[in-house]
Amino acid sequence: MPEKRIVLRNCNAIKPNRISTYLAGGGFEALSKVRGMSPEQVIEEIKASGLRGRGGAGFPCGLKWELAKNSEGDGKYVICNADEGEVGTFKDRYILERDPFTLIEGMAIAGHAIGAESGYIYLRAEYHYLLDSLMKAIEQVRKRGFLEQFDIDIREGAGAYICGEESALMDSIEGKRGEVRYRPPFPPTKGLWGKPTIINNVETLMNIPQIILNGAAWFDQMGTERSKGTKVFSVSGDVERPGVYELMLGSSLRELVEDLAMAQRVKIVQVGGATGRIIPYSMLDTPLSFETVLGAGAITIFDESRDTIDIVYRTLEFLAEESCGKCAPCREGTEALVGILSKFSRGEGESRDIVVLEQLSQAMMLSSLCGLGQAAPIPVMDSLQHFRDDYENRIAEKMAVQ
Amino acid sequence: MSRISGRISTQSKDQNNLLVLLEEAQSKFGCLSQEIMSELAKSVGVSISEVYGAATFYAFLSTKPQGRNVIRICKSLPCFLKNSELIIESVGREIGIQPGETTPDGKFTFQLTNCIGACDKAPAMMINNEVYGDLTSKKIMAILKACK
Amino acid sequence: MKNIAITINGLQLTGREDMTIFEVAQANGINIPTLCYKSELPPIGACRICVVEVEGSRTLVGSCHTPIAEGMVVHTHSPKVLATRKVIIELLLASHCGTCFMCSKANMCELRSIAADLDMGLPQVPTRRLYYPVEDVSPYVIRDLSKCILCRRCVRACREIAKQNVFAVAYRGFESKIVVDFDQPIDTDVCRDCDVCISFCPTGALSRPSKVTDEKKGRPLIICD
Numbered sequence A: 001m002p003e004k005r006i007v008l009r010n011c012n013a014i015k016p017n018r019i020s021t022y023l024a025g026g027g028f029e030a031l032s033k034v035r036g037m038s039p040e041q042v043i044e045e046i047k048a049s050g051l052r053g054r055g056g057a058g059f060p061c062g063l064k065w066e067l068a069k070n071s072e073g074d075g076k077y078v079i080c081n082a083d084e085g086e087v088g089t090f091k092d093r094y095i096l097e098r099d100p101f102t103l104i105e106g107m108a109i110a111g112h113a114i115g116a117e118s119g120y121i122y123l124r125a126e127y128h129y130l131l132d133s134l135m136k137a138i139e140q141v142r143k144r145g146f147l148e149q150f151d152i153d154i155r156e157g158a159g160a161y162i163c164g165e166e167s168a169l170m171d172s173i174e175g176k177r178g179e180v181r182y183r184p185p186f187p188p189t190k191g192l193w194g195k196p197t198i199i200n201n202v203e204t205l206m207n208i209p210q211i212i213l214n215g216a217a218w219f220d221q222m223g224t225e226r227s228k229g230t231k232v233f234s235v236s237g238d239v240e241r242p243g244v245y246e247l248m249l250g251s252s253l254r255e256l257v258e259d260l261a262m263a264q265r266v267k268i269v270q271v272g273g274a275t276g277r278i279i280p281y282s283m284l285d286t287p288l289s290f291e292t293v294l295g296a297g298a299i300t301i302f303d304e305s306r307d308t309i310d311i312v313y314r315t316l317e318f319l320a321e322e323s324c325g326k327c328a329p330c331r332e333g334t335e336a337l338v339g340i341l342s343k344f345s346r347g348e349g350e351s352r353d354i355v356v357l358e359q360l361s362q363a364m365m366l367s368s369l370c371g372l373g374q375a376a377p378i379p380v381m382d383s384l385q386h387f388r389d390d391y392e393n394r395i396a397e398k399m400a401v402q
Numbered sequence B: 001m002s003r004i005s006g007r008i009s010t011q012s013k014d015q016n017n018l019l020v021l022l023e024e025a026q027s028k029f030g031c032l033s034q035e036i037m038s039e040l041a042k043s044v045g046v047s048i049s050e051v052y053g054a055a056t057f058y059a060f061l062s063t064k065p066q067g068r069n070v071i072r073i074c075k076s077l078p079c080f081l082k083n084s085e086l087i088i089e090s091v092g093r094e095i096g097i098q099p100g101e102t103t104p105d106g107k108f109t110f111q112l113t114n115c116i117g118a119c120d121k122a123p124a125m126m127i128n129n130e131v132y133g134d135l136t137s138k139k140i141m142a143i144l145k146a147c148k
Numbered sequence C: 001m002k003n004i005a006i007t008i009n010g011l012q013l014t015g016r017e018d019m020t021i022f023e024v025a026q027a028n029g030i031n032i033p034t035l036c037y038k039s040e041l042p043p044i045g046a047c048r049i050c051v052v053e054v055e056g057s058r059t060l061v062g063s064c065h066t067p068i069a070e071g072m073v074v075h076t077h078s079p080k081v082l083a084t085r086k087v088i089i090e091l092l093l094a095s096h097c098g099t100c101f102m103c104s105k106a107n108m109c110e111l112r113s114i115a116a117d118l119d120m121g122l123p124q125v126p127t128r129r130l131y132y133p134v135e136d137v138s139p140y141v142i143r144d145l146s147k148c149i150l151c152r153r154c155v156r157a158c159r160e161i162a163k164q165n166v167f168a169v170a171y172r173g174f175e176s177k178i179v180v181d182f183d184q185p186i187d188t189d190v191c192r193d194c195d196v197c198i199s200f201c202p203t204g205a206l207s208r209p210s211k212v213t214d215e216k217k218g219r220p221l222i223i224c225d
Helices: A019-024 A029-035 A039-049 A061-070 A091-098 A100-114 A125-143 A166-173 A202-214 A216-220 A253-260 A308-322 A328-345 A351-367 A371-375 A378-386 A388-401 B002-009 B015-029 B034-044 B048-055 B077-081 B084-095 B137-146 C021-027 C079-095 C110-117 C153-160 C196-200
Strands: A076-082 A116-123 A151-156 A197-201 A230-237 A243-248 A266-271 A277-280 A298-303 B069-074 B108-113 B125-127 B130-132 C003-008 C011-016 C051-054 C073-075 C167-170 C177-180
Touching (some): A019 A100, A029 A100, A029 A202, A039 A100, A039 A216, A061 A197, A076 A166, A091 A202, A100 A116, A100 A151, A100 A197, A125 A151, A151 B015, A166 A197, A308 A388, A308 B077, A328 A351, A328 A371, A328 C079, A351 A371, A351 C079, A378 A388, C011 C021, C079 C110, C153 C196
Parallel strands (some): A076 A116, A116 A151
Antiparallel strands (some): A230 A243, A266 A277
């Protein structure tokens, strides 16, 4: 299956600093259409399309909007999560650089649907250089009168991966440390400043205008049973052609990795970044979908020269550094996992360490307060499942030396 | 930068804007001194502890003085696979300090950072707000030379 | 307010709709251990010791902050729950300073008492221990942050009950620390004699200065790794 450009259709086709080029290609027609529809109709359309969140969790978008719409209270918010911090992800940057208008239109449609008057784009500090062009794009849209019922402001992060987690993101917008909140209540009921709030990934919102224009049925016939539409992937690592690729959901990992990105001698593909799955070469025919593996679409490729334990160790080091520190299992657990993995990487691992790794992983997955702590053990568990020999060989080597 | 200052002046000095105000102070003064944090605490009506707590949470805010050019080299896996360690070495050699340090003349602060979303141009780094990708030792010399 | 029927450990119980699982359990004599929750303070769900199994839920849920729902089936002491609590306590003990035998909190320590209830052995996990100098400049409170488990009860008690804001959490992740001002030892400028935080501390991290003379105070115990 070749690339299929829906989300990226305007990228490199329009001028990101000229709204006229966006309007010439049918820009803001979806918003005009939506203004003639009731919020219920818009939400029905999004629900029927089967669109699910592209930030990693895959929550049904229409359902999220419906919950927020039905929540009582005024002053609702739409937040666009542009805190793309997952290791190996850069698709949102690519989109923000090339097509800010579709995103703005998507947010305005969301605002109409849930009855919000204002929205925020939460932009990560590392993308500060995009701030100016984004502000200018918003200003152009405002001048054309498309933001009269719903206006957008930008809030910047200050260097914290955890702020991509929706509750930490809201705390950060509220001016605080970006720490995770317990749920329920969920944001559509009680979100930013206690108001009903929806938080959508950049890519999710990019799909909205096309769904409105072409109809839910058009979107619903693409992809798999429970994964509709396309997905934008960020491909990096040991490949000939790193970059951003948009594929129909359900396409195989092999197609993306070997055919498009031209990787050779693949050993491991990490799908979904630091908290993502570790896929061995033998499973390269796995389809990319919410039913199988997906995450936010970070695809990092490791060739045969790479060491599995080193990969897992470095991944966990990242997560330990980025844990917000609020809940005990994540704060202490990521640190402990790093401690054990560093033993292995120094060649000092013991058999009982594998047992401890598994016990720790299990407890963290079950009890951590948010997705970071719950998913942090995934690289450990996956590598123990597919590459247990690598751990055991290290132990054997150590025994041999003694 | 000027745009941000412009925006802040229209923002009320309340608790909800603490992070925005910290970000503004960081970019204006290069670091969040105790004096600045005390002042902010007073003007937004929170305790000094809370301001310090927020300031130390975020990697891009610094309570210690920083050089005019803050170099942040990405140490995450996609860059590591493209030999970021060589780049880290080259930069260290070139400016004579280790990650975490600032040159005595206040020209450079050298840090390692997590994924900056430039994996398609790995190895990559940031100097202040600018991203530099596809780095080589040779390229680095030229980039560092251009820093004021 | 509406009454809601739930099942805890096989018992049919009812609670008001604004109650949490923890509150319903407690009201019915089922003891769920916790290190961060106190009924006088707003819940934060930080220690995760109070997690329980709710049928149909992918993960365990924090009982101190999860409201009850009609028909909920809860297990507070299932094997899965106990194994998880044990790991969390083990993690906390691993980075805790481990000088129980000379800690004035002794058997009043909630961390130690939960560890005893769970039949804990010595921690297996290799974790760094963070040692901080004891802060004993204030005549009202001694802080020994090597014993702090970051439950944040002091932060909340100071804010909610003493109506002050002396403490805040600073730094991030494993380096997180409860600080005063710019991470300075607590002194009389910021804290008056109210004792509120001390009464909420589950460990020996906060204590009242005992009336020993200076020469009896001695040097803090230093353990070399």
